Structure formats: structure tokens, C-alpha cells
Amino acid sequence: xxxxxxxxxxxxxxxxxxxxxxxxxxxxxxxxxxxxxxxxxxxxxxxxxxxxxxxxxxxxxxxxxxxxxxxxxxxxxxxxxxxxxxxxxxxxxxxxxxxxxxxxxxxxxxxxxxxxxxxxxxxxxxxxxxxxxxxxxxxxxxxxxxxxxxxxxxxxxxxxxxxxxxxxxxxxxxxxxxxxxxxxxxxxxxxxxxxxxxxxxxxxxxxxxxxxxxxxxxxxxxxxxxxxxxxxxxxxxxxxxxxxxxxxxxxxxxxxxxxxxxxxxxxxxxxxxxxxxxxxxxxxxxxxxxxxxxxxxxxxxxxxxxxxxxxxxxxxxxxxxxxxxxxxxxxxxxxxxxxxxxxxxxxxxxxxxxxxxxxxxxxxxxxxxxxxxxxxxxxxxxxxxxxxxxxxxxxxxxxxxxxxxxxxxxxxxxxxxxxxxxxxxxxxxxxxxxxxxxxxxxxxxxxxxxxxxxxxxxxxxxxxxxxxxxxxxxxxxxxxxxxxxxxxxxxxxxxxxxxxxxxxxxxxxxxxxxxx
Numbered sequence: 281x282x283x284x285x286x287x288x289x290x291x292x293x294x295x296x297x298x299x300x301x302x303x304x305x306x307x308x309x310x311x312x313x314x315x316x317x318x319x320x321x322x323x324x325x326x327x328x329x330x331x332x333x334x335x336x337x338x339x340x341x342x343x344x345x346x347x348x349x350x351x352x353x354x355x356x357x358x359x360x361x362x363x364x365x366x367x368x369x370x371x372x373x374x375x376x377x378x379x380x381x382x383x384x385x386x387x388x389x390x391x392x393x394x395x396x397x398x399x400x401x402x403x404x405x406x407x408x409x410x411x412x413x414x415x416x417x418x419x420x421x422x423x424x425x426x427x428x429x430x431x432x433x434x435x436x437x438x439x440x441x442x443x444x445x446x447x448x449x450x451x452x453x454x455x456x457x458x459x460x461x462x463x464x465x466x467x468x469x470x471x472x473x474x475x476x477x478x479x480x481x482x483x484x485x486x487x488x489x490x491x492x493x494x495x496x497x498x499x500x501x502x503x504x505x506x507x508x509x510x511x512x513x514x515x516x517x518x519x520x521x522x523x524x525x526x527x528x529x530x531x532x533x534x535x536x537x538x539x540x541x542x543x544x545x546x547x548x549x550x551x552x553x554x555x556x557x558x559x560x561x562x563x564x565x566x567x568x569x570x571x572x573x574x575x576x577x578x579x580x581x582x583x584x585x586x587x588x589x590x591x592x593x594x595x596x597x598x599x600x601x602x603x604x605x606x607x608x609x610x611x612x613x614x615x616x617x618x619x620x621x622x623x624x625x626x627x628x629x630x631x632x633x634x635x636x637x638x639x640x641x642x643x644x645x646x647x648x649x650x651x652x653x654x655x656x657x658x659x660x661x662x663x664x665x666x667x668x669x670x671x672x673x674x675x676x677x678x679x680x681x682x683x684x685x686x687x688x689x690x691x692x693x694x695x696x697x698x699x700x701x702x703x704x705x706x707x708x709x710x711x712x713x714x715x716x717x718x719x720x721x722x723x724x725x726x727x728x729x730x731x732x733x734x735x736x737x738x739x740x741x742x743x744x745x746x747x748x749x750x751x752x753x754x755x756x757x758x759x760x761x762x763x764x765x766x767x768x769x770x771x772x773x774x775x776x777x778x779x780x781x782x783x784x785x786x787x788x789x790x791x792x793x794x795x796x
Contacts, residue, residue, distance in 0.1 A: 287567055353526060373707065374616065406503040472632050483736075571772050
């Protein structure tokens with residue numbers, strides 16, 4: 281007879297582990313099942329060449345709030361930082377701009393002032409957005425007191441911005457980041473820095489409506505931490521291990537190499553899960569941290585859902601468009617005009633907004649970008665544990681890589697890798713000769729490795745019709761589903777992806793309020 285658990289969590293990504301720790305701390309018996317050999321999801325560690333390590337997709341820990349770090353006591357579970365407060369340096373052939381908070385080097389005094397004014401305004405809006413993201417989204421049209429109270433508080437916080445700032449927020453929230461950046465700034469590198477933050481991990485170019493929303497969503501996470509862009513010692517995999525340690529210390533059990541084949545339903549209620557090895561595990565409730573499409577169509581099955589709900593699942597946009605590039609280098613590279621002291625910065629190669637838009641255009645037609653945009657990290661500048669003596673790790677987020685490319689997977693990978701290397705060589709001449717090993721993971725690779733449909737960072741696009749109270753879609757908001765005892769806690773739920781832990785935290789709070 282198998283043990284009956286209070287809660288089984290499917291998937292040991294960071295949201296699943298946060299949810300597990302909170303439920304176990306509340307006294308529930310919790311089992312976390314992870315299909316892979318490592319916990320962490322997109323933040324899981326990967327040895328991509330002998331002795332060279334990086335996380336599968338994530339690069340920085342910059343949206344995980346100080347409050348959540350403290351409540352989970354992650355420092356007690358081994359989390360240490362090799363570097364915090366990293367600046368962003370935007371590179372183009374022959375020049376660069378360095379951004380550290382509201383301070384900018386490499387531009388005129390007038391442009392620096394314009395950046396400071398815009399950054400200050402966006403920071404105020406991000407603080408408002410942070411309160412929205414850290415609260416369970418209310419249901420529209422609900423007569424429930426809690427939903428009405430949440431809506432009232434949101435409106436009050438917006439009004440407290442002041443009349444002028446409230447009007448400005450409402451004006452720009454639905455804009456595209458191209459218009460915002462060109463309205464406020466003149467330097468193309470500063471404009472591109474804003475644009476890059478808005479499109480990273482999303483299926484948008486800078487001219488797409490709603491990209492100011494994605495920018496504010498990203499900055500909302502950053503507003504909750506004083507550490508800025510941070511690199512844990514041991515990489516993002518060490519962060520995932522600290523989360524797993526915190527969950528087990530609270531009483532949860534974490535099993536890896538335990539893929540779930542299906543969710544067991546009897547009389548329209550959850551009874552547990554079936555594992556791929558034939559084992560059946562009983563539970564009063566199941567919480568899925570995998571993406572909504574996989575949860576409902578693969579693990580649950582359409583026979584348990586009505587036709588309208590299945591249609592909403594089918595229409596949920598979830599195709600990833602971002603690749604991750606891992607390079608094992610024999611030595612530290614040299615970037616044109618960049619002091620060696622700045623090689624540990626967050627490096628962005630995106631010379632202009634038009635450059636970003638052109639890179640995006642290719643993906644709309646199933647092609648790889650000829651001139652992709654890169655977000656580069658060289659974590660071994662700060663953390664020598666990630667590479668053998670003398671070697672260095674360079675990782676890069678590569679935009680854009682169409683999920684449904686016209687070419688076969690191997691050809692698409694070769695083309696994008698060659699294009700990305702040409703772009704990298706344009707700012708770091710000679711780096712080709714330092715490469716010992718290269719691995720480029722396209723969205724379809726991320727889908728296979730991390731078992732995320734579409735390989736999408738956020739499990740689904742962050743757009744107005746897939747945001748807040750309609751995320752992921754009506755009938756599955758507020759972390760609950762049409763099936764009694766089945767909950768969601770992954771990035772497909774409010775407030776979305778990024779290493780925030782908020783879907784996991786909010787789901788745990790909702791389960792404690794509503795579960796029998």
C-alpha cells in the first residue's frame with residue numbers, strides 16, 4: 281500500500297520547490313516529483329563540456345525578492361553570491377554604454393539626465409506593479425469579498441501614484457517599447473537597452489503592442505530585491521539546490537528521475553498520480569508546476585474537461601523564441617574598447633531598436649535571425665568553480681530562434697550558431713580561437729530537456745489576454761482548475777515566468793485557503 285500524501289507537486293522547478301516548502305512548513309505531507317535528474321527547471325545545472333557548467337537557460341537571479349529569500353532561509357541552505365549589483369553594458373562596434381541603476385557612462389550629460397528621469401519614473405511604476413504581481417489576481421465580475429477588496433486595493437495604489445503619474449502609467453502601459461524609448465531617449469544604445477529588457481524571453485519585437493507591459497513586469501521583479509543582477513556561487517543550479525534543501529528541511533520529500541505519466545481522477549476528483557514506471561501514488565491534491573498545456577492535455581486528458589475549456593487550452597500561446605548558448609573558452613576573451621574590469625558585467629549586444637526589430641522579423645517566417653541580439657554573461661569572472669583552471673564559461677541568451685523553424689532542427693541550430701558567433705566576433709574579435717566547446721539550445725531543445733511545451737520561458741506569452749486575472753485562461757485562474765484537488769503553481773499562472781517564485785508562493789497560499 282502506497283503512502284497517501286496530502287499534496288503531490290509535479291515538477292521541481294523553482295516554483296514547485298517554493299510551493300513545496302511553504303506547504304510542508306504549514307504541516308502538510310508533500311512529495312515533489314521531478315522527471316529529470318536535477319531540480320531547478322530552467323535554472324537546473326548543466327555540464328555542457330567536461331568541467332564547464334552553467335544553468336540550462338536562466339542567467340541571473342535578479343527578480344527573486346529579498347523577502348522570499350529571507351522567509352525560505354536560503355542562506356542557511358547554502359546560497360551564497362559570487363557577485364551582486366552587476367551593471368549592464370550595451371555593446372556596439374567601437375563603443376559601449378554602461379548602466380548601473382540610474383547612472384549611465386558613455387553618453388552625453390543631457391542623455392544621462394533623460395535616462396535618470398525615465399528610470400525614476402519606471403521605478404515608481406515597477407513598485408506599483410510589484411504589489412500587483414505579489415497578490416493573487418482577482419476574478420472579474422466576482423461578488424466575492426476578497427476579489428472586490430483586492431481590486432479596490434489595486435485601484436487605491438494606482439491612485440496613490442498621484443494624478444499625473446497615474447495618467448502617465450495608464451498612457452504607456454499598453455504602448456510598445458519602441459515608441460516609449462524613442463520618445464524619451466536619443467542614444468540608440470540606451471534605447472536598445474530598454475528594448476532588450478522588454479523582449480527577453482517573449483514572443484515580441486520592440487514594436488509589438490504591450491511590450492511596455494513586459495518591461496514593467498520584468499522591472500517589478502527587480503524592484504523587490506536590493507541585490508540587482510546576482511550570480512550565485514556554483515551558478516543558478518546552486519540556487520535550485522538551496523530551494524530543494526529548504527523544502528526537504530521543512531519536511532517535503534523530493535524525488536528526481538520520477539516522470540509522471542498521468543493524474544489519477546475518480547468521480548471528478550484528484551486521487552493521485554501514475555508514474556511512468558507504473559507506480560501509483562495517492563494524494564488528496566496534485567499541484568502542477570509544469571506548463572498548462574502539458575498539465576491539461578497530457579497529464580490530465582481532455583476526457584475530464586469540457587469542450588470550451590479545451591479550446592482555451594489550445595489557444596494559449598506558448599511557443600518559445602529564445603535560445604541559450606553555452607561556450608567553453610580556453611581563456612578570458614577581449615571585447616573591443618571594454619576594460620577587463622567590466623567583463624563581468626551583464627553584456628548586451630543590440631546596437632539599436634531597429635536591430636532588434638529586424639532580428640525579430642525573421643522569426644515570424646520560421647527563420648533564424650541573421651543578426652541576433654545577445655545577452656552575455658561570463659560568470660567565471662566572478663566564480664571560478666564553474667570551469668577548469670584557466671578556462672572560462674560564456675553563456676548568452678540569443679534572440680530570436682523560431683520554435684517552428686522552416687529548416688530541420690540541426691540546420692536551424694547550425695545557422696543560428698554561425699550567425700550568433702559572427703555577432704559575438706564583431707564585439708570580441710578573436711574569440712573564435714578560444715572556443716573549446718559550443719552548445720546552442722533552441723526552443724525545441726529546451727522543450728525536450730526541461731519538458732516545457734514550446735520551450736517558452738514563461739510557459740506562455742505575457743500579453744494582455746494572458747495576464748493577471750486571465751492567466752493562463754478563464755477557468756484556470758487563481759491557481760485552481762475545473763478538477764477538484766488539481767492546482768497550478770508554474771510560470772503559466774499569475775504573474776508569469778522569471779525566477780520570482782511568486783506563482784509557487786501564491787499557489788501555496790491559495791491551497792491553504794481553499795483545500796479541504
